[in-house]
Amino acid sequence: MTAMTYAEAARLALQEEMARDPKVWALGEDLGYEGGMAGQYDGLQAEFGSDRIVDTPISESTIMGAAVGAALAGTRPVAEMRFSDFAMCAVSELVNQAAKARYMFGGQARVPLVARMPIGIRGGIAAQHSQSPEAWYVHTPGLVVVTPSTAADNRGLLKSAIRCDDPVVYMEHKGLWGVVGEVDEDDEEPVPLGVAAKVCSGDDITIVSWAAQIGVAALAADALVEDGISAEVIDLRTLYPWDRDAVMNSAARTGRLLVVHEAVRIGGFGGEIASDVAETLGIPVARLGGERIPIPFSVPLEDAYKIKVDRIVARVRELVA
Amino acid sequence: MSSNLANEPARVAEMFRKMVLIRSFEEAAGEAFHAGHVRGSVHQYIGQESIAVGVCANLREDDYLTSNHRGHGHSIAKGADPRAMMLELFGRVGGTSDGKGGSMHIADFSVGMLGANGVIADGCTMSVGAAQAIRLLGDDKIVVNFIGDGGINRGPFMEALNWAKVYELPVLFICENNQIAATTTTHLVTAGEGIAARAESFGMPATTIDGNDLFEVDRTVARVVAEIRTGGGPQLIQAMTYRLRGHFAHDEAGYRDLAEVEAALGREPIARTEAWLLENGMTADEITTLKAEADSEIIGYVEEAMNAPWPDGKLAFSDVQDVGAPSYPGADQ
Numbered sequence: 079m080t081a082m083t084y085a086e087a088a089r090l091a092l093q094e095e096m097a098r099d100p101k102v103w104a105l106g107e108d109l110g111y112e113g114g115m116a117g118q119y120d121g122l123q124a125e126f127g128s129d130r131i132v133d134t135p136i137s138e139s140t141i142m143g144a145a146v147g148a149a150l151a152g153t154r155p156v157a158e159m160r161f162s163d164f165a166m167c168a169v170s171e172l173v174n175q176a177a178k179a180r181y182m183f184g185g186q187a188r189v190p191l192v193a194r195m196p197i198g199i200r201g202g203i204a205a206q207h208s209q210s211p212e213a214w215y216v217h218t219p220g221l222v223v224v225t226p227s228t229a230a231d232n233r234g235l236l237k238s239a240i241r242c243d244d245p246v247v248y249m250e251h252k253g254l255w256g257v258v259g260e261v262d263e264d265d266e267e268p269v270p271l272g273v274a275a276k277v278c279s280g281d282d283i284t285i286v287s288w289a290a291q292i293g294v295a296a297l298a299a300d301a302l303v304e305d306g307i308s309a310e311v312i313d314l315r316t317l318y319p320w321d322r323d324a325v326m327n328s329a330a331r332t333g334r335l336l337v338v339h340e341a342v343r344i345g346g347f348g349g350e351i352a353s354d355v356a357e358t359l360g361i362p363v364a365r366l367g368g369e370r371i372p373i374p375f376s377v378p379l380e381d382a383y384k385i386k387v388d389r390i391v392a393r394v395r396e397l398v399a
Numbered sequence: 400m401s402s403n404l405a406n407e408p409a410r411v412a413e414m415f416r417k418m419v420l421i422r423s424f425e426e427a428a429g430e431a432f433h434a435g436h437v438r439g440s441v442h443q444y445i446g447q448e449s450i451a452v453g454v455c456a457n458l459r460e461d462d463y464l465t466s467n468h469r470g471h472g473h474s475i476a477k478g479a480d481p482r483a484m485m486l487e488l489f490g491r492v493g494g495t496s497d498g499k500g501g502s503m504h505i506a507d508f509s510v511g512m513l514g515a516n517g518v519i520a521d522g523c524t525m526s527v528g529a530a531q532a533i534r535l536l537g538d539d540k541i542v543v544n545f546i547g548d549g550g551i552n553r554g555p556f557m558e559a560l561n562w563a564k565v566y567e568l569p570v571l572f573i574c575e576n577n578q579i580a581a582t583t584t585t586h587l588v589t590a591g592e593g594i595a596a597r598a599e600s601f602g603m604p605a606t607t608i609d610g611n612d613l614f615e616v617d618r619t620v621a622r623v624v625a626e627i628r629t630g631g632g633p634q635l636i637q638a639m640t641y642r643l644r645g646h647f648a649h650d651e652a653g654y655r656d657l658a659e660v661e662a663a664l665g666r667e668p669i670a671r672t673e674a675w676l677l678e679n680g681m682t683a684d685e686i687t688t689l690k691a692e693a694d695s696e697i698i699g700y701v702e703e704a705m706n707a708p709w710p711d712g713k714l715a716f717s718d719v720q721d722v723g724a725p726s727y728p729g730a731d732q
Contacts, residue, residue, distance in 0.1 A: 103535060129535060135565065137558035143524020144531055144562065147542075150513050151463060151532035171555075174518050175525065182504035183514055184496030185718040222722045244720040271722050319723025 079260040085116035087229035087261050088250065091236035092119070092156065094266055096126050099154065102240055105132040106141055106158025106194075115160055115196070116255035142168035142193060146175045149191040154240060162195035162249060163206050169214075176245040177220030189245045192236070197225070198290055198340055199380065200252035205372035208252075210289070210341035215247040216318045216350075222246040222271060223317040225289040229259030231315055234269025241268060251289040274321035276328075280310035282398050283334040286325055286351055288314045291340045291385065298390035305391075307398050317347055322354070329355050334397050335363040338385055343367025366393055408679045412689075414456055414613060415672045418448035419690050421472045422669060423697040424481055428471065428488055428502070431701060432648040437488045441502050444472030446611075446643030449668035450575055451476035453616030454543060457624045463511045463529045463542040465522035468503050469575075470515030473545050478510035485700040491707035498710045499718070511540075520550040523559035523572070530568035530633075541569040541627050549580025551594050563633035564601045571620075571627055572598070572635040575610060577642035582654050598635035610638025611668040614675070643667060 082090070096102045103126075104119065110133045113120035123131035134141055138159060145157035159165035165172070172193055179187045197210045215223045222244050226232040232250060239246040277296050287295040292313045299309040310328050314320050329335045335355045337348035343365055352363040366385050374380050425443040432441045444451065447469075455476035458464070466473040475481050479495065487494030488502050495505050506514035513529065516522045526544035533540045550556050551574065563570045574594045578585055591597065595605035606623065608615045616638060623634050641663035645652040652660075673686055713727040 101535070103531075105531075132531070132566075135558070135561060137562060139555040140524040140527060140558040140562045143521060143555060143559070144528030147465070147513070147525030147528025147530075148532040148535075149528075150508075150525065151529040151536075153532040153535055155528070155531075170518055170521060171524060175516075175521055179514065180720070181718050182496060182500040183506040183508070184494070184499050186496075186506055186508040187514075219725070220720050222720065242722055244722050 080263050081258050082229055082261050084226075084229045084232050084250070084254040084257050084259065085118045087233040087259070088118045088236050089120055089122070090261070090263070091233040092240070093122060093125070095237055095240045096122070096130060101153045102156070103130040103132065103153060104156040104158060105134050105144060107134055107136055107160060109133055109158060114158065116252075119158070138164055138167035139171055142171035143175065145191040145193070146171055146179065146189060149176070149189045149245075150179060150187050154190045156192045156194055156240065159193060159195040161207050162197045162211055163209050165193065165195040166211070172221075172245070172247070173218050177218050181220060188243045190243045192239045192246050192248050194248045194250070196252045197249045198251040198253050199373060199384065201380070202375060204375040208373035210339070212249055212317055212341060213345060213347045216347050220245065221318065223249065224271065224315070225249045225251070225317055226315060227251070227254065227289050227292040227313050229257070230261045231269055231275070233261055234267070235271070235315060237268035238271050242271060249289070253290040269315070272316045272319040272321055274324040275313045275315055276324075277311040277313050278309070280308035280332065282308045282332055283310070283336060283394055284325065284328040284332045285309050285311045285336045285338060285390070285394070286314060287311070287338045288317065289340065291338055294385065294387055295338050295390060297387045298394065301387060301391050302394055305395060307394060309394060320351065325351065325355065326358060329361060330359055333361050335361060336366065336390070336393060336397060337363075338366040338390055340385065341367055342370050344370050362397055364393060364397055366390060408676065408681065411613070411672070411679070412676060412681060414452050414617070415669075415676060416689055416693065417452045417476055418613070418669055418672060419693045420481065420696065421448045421451065421475050423693040424471060424475060424485070427697045427701050428485070429644070429648045431488065436705060437502070438490070439501050441488065441648040442469040442646065443644045443648060444469055446663065446667050447575055447577060447640045448472055449613040449616055449672065450573065450610040450638045450640060451545075453613050454573055454620050456617060457620045458543060459540070460510050462540050463513050463526070465513050465526045465529070465542065465544045466515040467519065467522055467545055467547060467550065468515065468517055469547065470505055470545075471502070474505045474507060474512050474515065477507070477512045479505065479507035479512050481697065482700045482703070485697070485704045486707055489704035489707065490709070491704055492710050493707060497714060499714070520546060520553035520555045522546065523550070524555045526570050527559050527562045527568055530563065530570045531566070533569060539628055541571060541624060543571045543573060545573050545575060547580065548574060548576040548578060548585040548594060549583070551597060552589060557597070560598060560601045560603060560635070564603045567630075567632035569627050570633040571623060572633065574635060574637045575640055576637055577640045579642060581646045582650070594637045595635065603633055603635055605635040605637060607637040607639065610640035611666050611671060613668060613672045641666070
């Protein structure tokens, strides 16, 4: 096992997939000299050339639109959008074109692209660089939505996303770029899409989360041990398709469900999971998510938005009491 | 006509046949729409046929084409099967998309036709991507993107022109300037000197031609395609034309001056090409027969489409995606 950061693991994944398949390439702003916002493209332009790691103008519509055209024409592009907030400039290309080309054309086309758009709060970058709009894309037929939370998963899931014949919205969390994890470099097998991971086992409640929030949920589970509450934490890893079996099996056993996400609670994907579990199992369910405000700048204001350990602990105590 | 095409009347006659076939298709599609057999919207290409045909006559089958909402003519000219297209308009089994797409989403990947498009100018960005793929795969194909004059005010058009030129990609942008965007006269909402000037501002060669003159289209596109295919970088051709019908079949275009339409009828491409053929050896009887054959072919497709089976509802659930594919809720019934 090798210790590496979440960003380094993603870089390794892209390097391995580009070496494996000459049709894989990446395009986006500042991939060459800068090596991407977190160094997740470091050295790849030197290794693979500027035709395969393409530095683009600040033209989000065309980064995404070009990825669609290049996918239709037989290649496997990785479109780097830098921030999911900036990817909003390319929603038509992703939602109207990438997600629908196969369907509209009666199965003539495949769109094997990865739309890489980091989400979440990194700290101090405020309302236009911190959003978590994963629910927008989960809501869109044709798309796969992935939210890795560990270095190993960022390697394994990015490999799966690149090999996938569907368009994949790949949402790394900016707060995790520098987080170190253990990665087995010898194991080049991708992590399968649509399969959740159990972070810790428990009997009293199932906590479902993803991306950076999973770390907070795990800390909450640790804290709950002092209360004699045993929480099972499930990292969805892929939001569409979400691992419904894993969640249902766990929730059926523990008898309670809490979904926690950094994204705004109202209209968030937690609502879908909670309502499906409630309809299917008839057990108590609850959600925690951001209030419906823009992400603020100043530390106490940003903290007021976040779902911290104490809030999860308090909500679980209410549910288990 | 100083064109060396004067020595090729058979080639002109074949292009003429395609133009007439497109006209017949569009007239029939409009009639089927008004009769209630075709739903949604039908954007007819009537009056612009010389552009699609003149462009595609200079492309290889493996060259790519991206189109817009007014894509029937582009599709037929590129080699898509008009029978399957008519079935698609009728929403029947055997349509180009088995009824999933309809008029605005005709595609035929087997002839490089990467799709009509319901979103103005999105085809521009997809074209530069297809061109990047060509470069990456080491092919010598080119990409042709058809856009209307209304599309040049969308950001993706300007982004794509910049991008194509920065990377010197093998893309030919054909702007069919029919002078009106839906119901809005384009020059009234477009700043500057217009389409060609916008391309030139990116350092991209732009040529303005009479799009209703098949020979000028053919001659210009032949030159430009050869330049692009041999690495000359992207170019734009502005083909001046006139949309003889409304924006779509249910638009009677009452916002237009009848005198303007009358004048445009005198410049429409089928009559002009026909006049040339009559001067160059084709007889009036031959032309009448050619038109009758086109009508008969298209009417045959309409009759077939009227009687073709409807797709089973469960087909709505296929070809969405592989990972997390939806299941048909009626599957167990």
